Amino acid sequence: MSNPVYGKKAAQSRKGRNLSAAVWVLLVGLILFLVWSPFQAGLFNGLVLNFEKPILWAVLIGSLLMIVWVCSYFKTMKLDDQRDWTAVAILFIPITYMLALISAASHYFAVNAVLIQFLYAFMFIIALYLLQNRQANTAIETSIITVAYIIVMFGLFNWLGQGRTVSAIVGWFTPTVFDGQYNQAIWIDANGPRLASVFQYPNTYAAFLMAFLFVAIFAITRSKRWWVQAIHAFMLVPMALSILLTLSRGGLVFLPVVFIILLLFLKPAKQLLWILYCIIAGLGTLLIAKPVTDLGQQFHNGQINDPAKGWFYILAASIILAVIACLIQRFIAPVLDRATDKWASKKLGNLWLPVGSVVAVAVIVALLLGTNLKHVLPGNIGERLENINLQQHSVLERFTFYKDAVKVLKDYPVIGAGGGSWASIYEKYQNNPYTSRQAHSFIMQYLVEVGILGFIIMLGFLLFVFYKYIRGYIRSEEQKRDSYFIYFIIVFSILIHSLMDFNMSYVFIGVLVFIGLGGMAATMDNRSTDRVKLKASSMRGIYSTVMVLASIFLIFTSIRYIQANNAIVKGQTLMQTSGDYREIKAPLDDALKKRSGHPNAVLNMSVLLQAGYEQTKEEAFYNEEYNLLTNALKKEPYDKNMYAKLMALYKLKGETDKAYDVLKDNAGRYAWDMNWYEELIAQSFELGYQALGSQDVALKDKYFHDGLIAYHHVVDGVEHLKTLPEGQMQGNPFEVTPTMSLNAGKMQFMLGQPEAAAPILKAGIKEDLGDSTSQEIARWYLAALEKSGQSDQVVYDKLIQIDPSMKEQISQLAAIF
Template sequence: MLNKVVKKNINSINLTILFFSVIVFFFPFFRGLYFEREFYVASMIMSVMAAIVFFRNIKNKEKIKFYSPIEYFATAFVLIYLFTFPFSVNEHLASFEIIKNLTYFIFFIVIVYNLKTDKDISLINWSLILIGTIASIIGLGSALGTFSYKGAFVDGMINSTFQYHNTFGAYMLAVLFLAMGEIAEEDNLKKYLLSGFGYIVFLGFILSYSRGAWILLPVVGIIAFILLNTDGLKRVLISFIAVIFSFSMTISHIYQGIKEQNSFIGWLSIVIGIAITAMVIFLLDKLLNKLPKINIRKRTIIIVLLISLVIILILFVNGVLIEYLPHSIAERIKGINLKTFTVVERGVFYKDALKIIKDYPIIGVGGGGWQTLYSMYKTYDYTTTQAHNYIIQTWIEIGTLGLIILIGLYLSTLWSSYRIIKSINNDKLFNKMLGVICATLVLILHSTIDFDMALGAYAFFVWAMLGTIVAVEKRYVNKYSETAKRLTISFIVPMLLSIVLLFTSGMFHLGYVNAMKAVESVKNKDYVKAQKYFERAARQNPFRANYKFDLGTIQYNIGIKLKSKELIEKSKQNIENAIRLNERDFKILANSIAIYLRRGDIDKGEELLQKLQKYHPLNDHTYISSIEIYYNIGHHYLKKGNIDKAKDYFKKVISINEEVIQKNQELEKIQKELLKDINDIPSSYVEERFKINLDQKSIQLVNSAKDILNKLK
């Protein structure tokens, strides 16, 4: 009898959704899948699993049938990245973006065509709730000094496995809304477990110090409370009150534990907080059950909630409630305004991004375009590989056409969500989907003010939610099935895509592995072995410029030592190929200039130096290198007796110095206008970012060039 029950329970589990939920479960624990090394592995795993599922779909003679606008826009979004690849300014980063988006897309297709029941939705939700809980525990443990997890707690803010506090904060908030959807339908012991998880996740959310995520809590929360059905709203309110009450009772002790690095106080407070959460839920349930049945209308509850929210906001603004919060949290709340350095800096990023878009308006510059080009366009010398706004970054990468598709994807998500909310009569399913929709809204909205989508774990969360919305729309909102024209595609197409993706990700991963082996060989001074590994890496990832450049550098050094013309010629070809692949890379340009000048090819060296000046006009080392190179070339011609040539280059040294003075005047003006009335500027930031700083050697060379020119008059 027991065996039959167990077998029945196992058969009721959707194994496809279970396996993919388990896969996604582990993604945040690999640095949020921000870096290529981890993402290639994730892509390979996803590709293998997806190919198996698609093969089964083919065997069952199933077809892909597009019903939802989301499917059309999602497909178009991936295709335009493929279409713009030949026009990309950085083929390596563009190919990486294609791999990322193809991986998300096949995951999306798996979810859409395999999610069958509301239990499948819960399977995904619970997986993500567990991820959020464990990620929060890792962050709290790092903050309390219980264990060391690199990058999980930095500058007093919890980053957890994401290694970035804002993305972690937004992820935690989205998890809270998924938990809300599950709590709204649970009236048993599960609600205690979910509420306990909710308390832990809420701690991580607050201690992320992500102001953007904090703002989204009341915004999206109000929408959720308005839309929840009456019974679900009551359950969620009880849980919410319990979590907030336990948080208020324990946060000062947890903060003390973090400040003093006292794990015992911290974890004891957290355990007490979980107990308080359960106790409050139990007492409120008992109280409501003993009270006479009063039919309180949902409208009344919403009005009371809105009034309470307004009162709380007034108390916060007047500083009444802030006094009871830990100092760092209170200061962070006070800093929520448009006159903070973070807001001003984001505005500069967006303004500079629009300069790039103006030059490449239609099809953009390909994946990684911002990272490749921003040095040429930036207002002052900040450093960021991301535009901190997914919409703007997409606009840069795939142009106005891509922007239209992305906006279409977002609008169709809103439309499909609206249709689900209007059409579903099953209260339990409605509550689950409201949690999914609110989580999606949080993830998308926060990505418009930060670079969350650059982290693969975050993006997988988004695409899991989109897939869930489409799957539910197909199965429960049936108007499309009879009336709309459908695009039908064989599962052979995504299966082939999965195989190609597996091969490409595998090759690029091997390229990375061999490059790391080459670096290790260089450290051990085994240059022959390093050459062999770099040759493999350059073949396995032909788009990565630094592999070819490093190979060329190794070949040049070995060629010089062995006096091998063949190796020196190969070196020249590889370095030229590296420059062709990415002539905007600072390190490649700077090192190539040094190699060409060492070879005596002054014209080529000077040509590359001009590119360095063009592409990196605010980098200190651009001007330090230019002064030294022009001075050395001038000295070279002076020794040869070519006075006119020498004078030309010494004049260039002085010209570079004058250019630095002029740029510094412009930067000083920008700094005064930009940072007016901004009080939270990081120390030394102005000196480092709003000024080109020449080192002492460069200043001496400028003075020497002036003296030489005076003598040569």
């Protein structure tokens, strides 16, 4: 069978084929979508209110484009070859997310994920058919590269202190511009300022830059026009420099790996050109890296800088590199082609340079890490390089995330815990009290979300597309290979980096990957699937109907959810500006009507209803809030904020036992939340003490035993944290607080075990007994010692010196209990 893209006859026919009006609409719509989407913070799937609306708009736009696609390709689609059936197979990916709704840890997150996966499927299908046309392929490829270059320059403008200027240009169509500044285009952390551009996360930006750095190098070597070569060469230094400014260790580690693997797909002449351009771009970048880095750091540290000076360095290096590239392509590239002809014809001839590159990379890494060569880089970049090792805290933390993800998978093995579940469920399974709403690995997060079944389907789909692409690539001529290799570069680079980061949580990145997969699949041979005996017209009709109905459903769902989002925002605004209960409640009611159980709507309505009950004590307010929260928690069983609202409601009505049950029953879901356990231990004592006052000894013992179990959970957790590897940070604070020691010690004492209470209380005693809590702990501690026939003269003298009356109080405690 001939290849529809790589085959000579088919390629010629498509070259002369004009695009229909519907296809033009589809093409323009997709291009506009690609321009719009990255400036919505990369459409980050953070699954919170601020990020939700742009994602819903993306789903809406993607669904509209899908309907246009059906109109464009209904007559030409036959569903009788492998490409057509690949367009069917992609639908199994969102279907696995629909199945995961059954066991979803968060219905809200899982539904959003279903919408996103359908968007990805639509992008793949559109690209699969659209990119088979040479005109459309050229337009989409050019648009993707242009958008990438705009993102790079946007980031550098922000780095050099001109963020307000470029933010004003994009501010009219993105909600990510706050107070005239694109939010977190420069990420500030313990390492100082880090470049993040539109993604608000440096590591994902590094993955994006890595992909398009190689795209630019490939575009230089492919193009025959000098001005096209100059444009791509001009961008090499800005992209290489931006990679350094992200301070992403993952980007620096994966960059040579991806580079070497990509070399395997090139003939020796182009391998040499790639290596040459990387060396030239690297040298040009190193020459300007320090002054440009210093200028950016000065600005973001509140000092006066000179952006014109920074741009002079960048533009000068870029222009020089562009000129050099044009000269290389004009004079050196042809010579290399002729000189390596025999080399290229030899078996495994294209392996020599990649193998040599491995050795060269190893030498460079050794020099950078083991010598003073790293000092040619700006200080913080050199320090980041120096800290690359398997014992570095970010590596250790990622391994911990992966181990914890396996724990989740054991509980949700087949269909997973639902889309976005890691953000909801990780606190139950975490090894230590870190905060990470992302698993920092596409594979591990995917396993958590859709289980082994969904992962096998996704992996099988990816392997099939890669296999068919590589098989077609090997069999085709060089000119035909070049038409779609850019998509392979993008997909491969991003997926490789995503092994250890959450790049695919950015919907724009996901869209790029699935468009890229569609471009790779567009090269697939058109071998007929003879086993499918159904009529082409029938299959076409069924498939088109399904896609139109799915698109219409997603359009109306997206619109409804966007309206709910708008209503929530309106309600939140009115809560700050209005005192009219009905005016505030109306938009929140509307939001819950359009999307019941939306966490933000539920929490805001809960605040409103709780205030009403607190002021009036009317049962209607209580009942409405109670029903609201309990129903919402059926869909969001891990939402800590909802549990907090429910406990507060119980306490308002004096139902402290019910509030306690919520606290105790859900403690296992927040195993490393120190505040949760401190409250649980305190409430165990209070309720147990009340039961003691009511002469209910059995109930007292129950509360006290529960409280002590919680206390020992904290003690065991503190001991566990001591076993963490030396380089790993524990995360949030987790310790036995003085309040925990006091309440646990009192419970142990009142259970008639003063000898066990003494060490618990002693652990909470501070050197300085100046505050009331410390004095109370000391008093109970000394009473426990006295009761068990022991003493601590040092603590006793300190306490009596502060308050002599404590002597009598200690004796009374020892006598009473």
